[in-house]
Amino acid sequence: MDTVEIRELRYFIAVADELHFGRAAERLGIAQPPLSRAIQQLERRLGVTLLERNRRGVSLTGAGEILLQEGRVALDATAAAVRRTRRAGRQDGSRDRLVLAVKAGAFHELLNKLLDAYAAEPGAAEIEVLPSGTCEQEDMLRDGRADVALMHTPYNSLTGFDSVALMTEAQVAILPARHPLAERKTLSLNDIADVPDLPLARWAGKDTHAPGPGPEIHDQTQLAQLIALGRTVAVFPESARTWLWEEHAAVPLSDAPPVTTHIVWPAHSRSRVLAELIRTASRL
Amino acid sequence: MDTVEIRELRYFIAVADELHFGRAAERLGIAQPPLSRAIQQLERRLGVTLLERNRRGVSLTGAGEILLQEGRVALDATAAAVRRTRRAGRQDGSRDRLVLAVKAGAFHELLNKLLDAYAAEPGAAEIEVLPSGTCEQEDMLRDGRADVALMHTPYNSLTGFDSVALMTEAQVAILPARHPLAERKTLSLNDIADVPDLPLARWAGKDTHAPGPGPEIHDQTQLAQLIALGRTVAVFPESARTWLWEEHAAVPLSDAPPVTTHIVWPAHSRSRVLAELIRTASRL
DNA sequence: CGCTGTGATACTCGGTCGGTATCACAGCTA
DNA sequence: TAGCTGTGATACCGACCGAGTATCACAGCG
Numbered sequence: 001m002d003t004v005e006i007r008e009l010r011y012f013i014a015v016a017d018e019l020h021f022g023r024a025a026e027r028l029g030i031a032q033p034p035l036s037r038a039i040q041q042l043e044r045r046l047g048v049t050l051l052e053r054n055r056r057g058v059s060l061t062g063a064g065e066i067l068l069q070e071g072r073v074a075l076d077a078t079a080a081a082v083r084r085t086r087r088a089g090r091q092d093g094s095r096d097r098l099v100l101a102v103k104a105g106a107f108h109e110l111l112n113k114l115l116d117a118y119a120a121e122p123g124a125a126e127i128e129v130l131p132s133g134t135c136e137q138e139d140m141l142r143d144g145r146a147d148v149a150l151m152h153t154p155y156n157s158l159t160g161f162d163s164v165a166l167m168t169e170a171q172v173a174i175l176p177a178r179h180p181l182a183e184r185k186t187l188s189l190n191d192i193a194d195v196p197d198l199p200l201a202r203w204a205g206k207d208t209h210a211p212g213p214g215p216e217i218h219d220q221t222q223l224a225q226l227i228a229l230g231r232t233v234a235v236f237p238e239s240a241r242t243w244l245w246e247e248h249a250a251v252p253l254s255d256a257p258p259v260t261t262h263i264v265w266p267a268h269s270r271s272r273v274l275a276e277l278i279r280t281a282s283r284l
Numbered sequence: 285m286d287t288v289e290i291r292e293l294r295y296f297i298a299v300a301d302e303l304h305f306g307r308a309a310e311r312l313g314i315a316q317p318p319l320s321r322a323i324q325q326l327e328r329r330l331g332v333t334l335l336e337r338n339r340r341g342v343s344l345t346g347a348g349e350i351l352l353q354e355g356r357v358a359l360d361a362t363a364a365a366v367r368r369t370r371r372a373g374r375q376d377g378s379r380d381r382l383v384l385a386v387k388a389g390a391f392h393e394l395l396n397k398l399l400d401a402y403a404a405e406p407g408a409a410e411i412e413v414l415p416s417g418t419c420e421q422e423d424m425l426r427d428g429r430a431d432v433a434l435m436h437t438p439y440n441s442l443t444g445f446d447s448v449a450l451m452t453e454a455q456v457a458i459l460p461a462r463h464p465l466a467e468r469k470t471l472s473l474n475d476i477a478d479v480p481d482l483p484l485a486r487w488a489g490k491d492t493h494a495p496g497p498g499p500e501i502h503d504q505t506q507l508a509q510l511i512a513l514g515r516t517v518a519v520f521p522e523s524a525r526t527w528l529w530e531e532h533a534a535v536p537l538s539d540a541p542p543v544t545t546h547i548v549w550p551a552h553s554r555s556r557v558l559a560e561l562i563r564t565a566s567r568l
Numbered sequence: 569c570g571c572t573g574t575g576a577t578a579c580t581c582g583g584t585c586g587g588t589a590t591c592a593c594a595g596c597t598a
Numbered sequence: 599t600a601g602c603t604g605t606g607a608t609a610c611c612g613a614c615c616g617a618g619t620a621t622c623a624c625a626g627c628g
Contacts, residue, residue, distance in 0.1 A: 004366050005289050007585095021606060034586050036607060041584095046366065048373025053606065054594095063373035070365035070428070073552050077361040081354035082288050082330065089332025089347035144354070160551030162443055267444030268357050291616095305575060318617045320576060325615095337575065 006078055008042045009071040011035055012050065016068040019058045080144030080266075096125035096273045101146035104131035105220030108242050110166065110261060110284070111150070118280045125273040133218070134203045141266055148265040148274055152237065154257060162269075163262040164282045169238045171256035174248055176230040182249035189235075189255055198233040201226060224248070237261075290362055292326045293355040295319055296334065300352040303342045364428030364550075380409035380557045385430035388415035389504035392526050394450065394545060394568070395434070402564045409557040417502070418487045425550055432549040432558055436521065438541060446553075447546040448566045453522045455540035459533055460514040466533035473519075473539055482517040485510060508532070521545075 014024040015035070025032040043050050050064040060068065091097055102111060111129070118124055130146055138156060140146040150166075151158065173187050175198065181187060192198065201223055204216045215232055217223045220243070226232045228247035237259040241250050263281045265274055298308040299319070309316040327334050334348040344352065375381055386395060395413070402408055414430055422440060424430035434450075435442065457471050459482065465471060476482065485507055488500045499516055501507045504527070510516045512531035521543040525534050547565045549558055 002366065003290055003294075004362060005291065006287055006362070007289065009362070009365070010287075022604090030585090031587060032606075033588085033608080038585085040607085046369055046373065048369055050369075050373075057605080061373075063369050066372040067365060067369040069552065069554060070361070070368050074358065074361035074365045077354070077358035078288060078290070078293070081293070081351060081358045082286065084354050085330055085332055085334075085347050085351040088350040089330065089334075089345070159446055160444065268353065270353060306573085314616095315618060316575075317577080317619085322616080324576085341574080 004042065004045060006075065008038060008045075009067075009075055011038045012042055012067060013071050013075065015039060015051065015058065016060055016064060019060075021058070076139075076142045076144075080142065083144030084147070096271075097128055098125055098148060098271075098273050098277060099128045099130050099146045100277075101130045101132045101137040101140045101149040103134060103137065103150070103152070105243065106152070106237075107150050107239075107261065109239055113284055114277075114281050117284060118277055121276060121280060124276070127277070137264075141264065147269070147271075148263065148277060151262050151264050153260045153262060155259070156262075156264075158262060158264055160267065161264045162267045163264040164278060166261045166263055166281055166284060168258050168260045170258055171235050171253050172238055172240065172250040173233055173253050174227055174236055174240060174244065174250050175233040176227055177247050177249040179230065179233075179249070181233075182251060184251055186252045186254045189253060192233050192235075192253075195233070198231075201232040201234055288326065288329065290359065292322060292329075293351075293359055295322045296326055296351060297355050297359065299323060299335065299342065300344055300348060303344075305342070360423075360426040360428075364426065367428030368431070380555075381412055382409055382432060382555075382557050382561060383412045383414050383430045384561075385414045385416045385421040385424045385433040387418065387421065387434070387436070389527065390436070390521075391434050391523075391545065393523055397568055398561075398565050401568060402561055405560060405564060408560070411561070421548075425548065431553070431555075432547065432561060435546050435548050437544045437546060439543070440546075440548075442546060442548060444551065445548045446551045447548040448562060450545045450547055450565055450568060452542050452544045454542055455519055455537050456522050456524065456534040457517060457537050458511055458520055458524060458528065459517040459535065460511055461531050461533040463514065463517075463533070465517075466535065468535055470536045470538045473537060476517050476519075476537075479517070482515075485516040485518055 011024070011028060014028050015021060018024040018027065021035055021039075022032050025035040028035065039051065046063075046067075048063045049061050050067060052059045052061055087097070087099070115127060115129075118127065130140070132140055132146075132149075135156060137146065137149040137151055138161075141149055141161060151163070173181075173192050175182050175192070179198065181191065181195065181198075184191075193200070199215070201215055201217045204218045215226055217226065223232070223234055224243070224245060227234060228245050235253065235256060236250075238250075238252075244250060263278055265278070295308070295312060298312050299305060302308040302311065305319055305323075306316050309319040312319065323335065330347075330351075332347045333345050334351060336343045336345055371381070371383070399411060399413075402411065414424070416424055416430075416433075419440060421430065421433040421435055422445075425433055425445060435447070457465075457476050459466050459476070463482065465475065465479065465482075468475075477484070483499070485499055485501045488502045499510055501510065507516070507518055508527070508529060511518060512529050519537065519540060520534075522534075522536075528534060547562055549562070
């Protein structure tokens with residue numbers, strides 16, 4: 001009577017997302033009436049009205065907002081429990097395995113050093129490197145798809161995780177080698193902000209849906225190509241120089257904030273394997 | 285098929301705690317057979333063996349250890365979702381309310397300043413101060429009994445939460461005024477560690493079950509009384525001077541680590557009320 | 569060799585989940 | 599204003615699942 005089942009949270013979150021019972025039911029793969037009843041029962045159980053049913057759609061009450069927020073956390077936590085348990089069970093007996101989430105294409109050098117150094121440790125576990133989309137590492141840690149991640153501040157937020165800073169580097173502008181600005185010794189963010197023929201690329205993703213003029217890109221190779229074609233410019237940490245093409249030029253940015261790379265893990269983790277990886281990383 | 289219900293996690297955690305189906309069932313208020321079946325079904329669903337049934341009790345497999353750890357997190361998260369939603373629903377319409385967990389008896393001065401300053405803010409919400417046992421604040425934040433807490437490092441661990449440091453202070457030894465050591469201008473931890481007639485008190489709680497010689501205490505008044513009676517000595521932040529009795533003496537400790545007071549909240553919190561309280565606190 | 573204590577199994581019953589059909593109601597439109 | 603449309607709620611039913619009781623299978627022990 002004083003708890004709630006995951007199924008109910010899943011249902012509520014679907015309705016809260018869609019603000020429409022029919023669509024939510026479809027998304028959940030059930031019919032609409034059972035969904036209506038489940039939400040009613042949830043409200044009865046909590047003793048709280050979660051949704052305002054205005055005869056034209058649905059809206060969240062204050063309590064509903066809270067449950068949406070907190071329920072998401074709970075849902076992620078159970079998904080993580082399931083994933084990590086399955087993973088631990090699969091290779092029971094054999095070596096441990098840790099999933100390391102890394103922004104696809106980034107961290108080349110650091111990652112190589114880290115993996116080499118760790119593999120040299122006695123009793124090292126297997127590290128599975130999982131390339132992730134932009135900013136997706138946070139979700140992956142939260143829902144158990146990954147156990148540990150490499151992240152960049154200030155691009156990623158580290159809230160809710162434990163972390164150790166590994167290195168800090170300045171940022172550079174990466175632009176087409178033939179572009180006039182590529183001749184400059186240094187640039188400022190303003191210099192590259194408003195160049196008409198080089199609109200800043202926008203990462204496709206949930207962060208900013210700001211409809212800027214620049215092309216929408218999904219991964220780094222795509223970006224590299226667009227830069228090489230003289231279509232856009234991008235801001236990256238210095239270590240991005242390792243993957244530059246002939247047609248690229250990197251110019252230091254005088255006023256871009258420095259980027260710090262962190263190794264990040266869920267705060268409640270307690271595994272020996274993870275602890276050793278972190279120790280190795282912080283000694284690099 | 286790829287998720288798990290809270291009920292199953294509750295059941296598994298009970299068994300993993302007790303390592304005994306009968307006792308676990310009793311604790312859960314159900315009969316033993318349904319519990320056995322529920323665990324079997326959970327194992328089937330996860331495709332993983334969680335428990336090793338040796339005909340004399342039960343032991344956890346590696347995967348079981350993981351599920352115990354991660355499941356606890358998930359359980360806390362759903363309990364928190366339920367508590368916070370109920371709380372938000374109760375006073376719907378009236379003013380918001382925030383529950384602030386505070387170690388019982390501590391933080392007198394700071395707390396007064398904070399509550400006064402916050403109450404003076406326009407549109408201030410109601411702050412319910414919830415006195416908690418030693419080190420219990422962390423659990424309270426995790427399972428939703430509280431929304432925000434005041435904690436002392438290094439006594440409390442801040443892992444998994446966001447926090448802002450508010451003040452740092454040195455520590456003092458609090459001892460009976462009539463005791464010879466009370467005459468000293470300063471003391472070191474060694475000085476008070478092995479005094480035969482003043483065994484260090486041990487806080488009753490989960491942290492250390494180390495069977496020391498000192499009395500086991502549950503709250504601060506109890507401790508104050510024991511010190512006044514000349515039976516024990518304790519180490520406290522300087523601000524503890526506010527509640528000293530006539531019979532107490534406070535002597536600075538030269539080598540005790542300084543204590544920092546933080547305001548701490550769950551990393552995913554996003555409420556306006558909380559943000560304002562934090563802002564007020566960090567400006568004190 | 570039986571007793572004790574363990575967890576698993578067999579079987580039954582009741583609640584609940586999910587489905588289909590239908591209702592009640594608001595807003596629109598002809 | 600009558601009817602259509604789209605919304606969520608209700609009625610009813612079947613199937614499954616969770617919980618209970620009774621019992622089994624087995625190891626350890628006197």
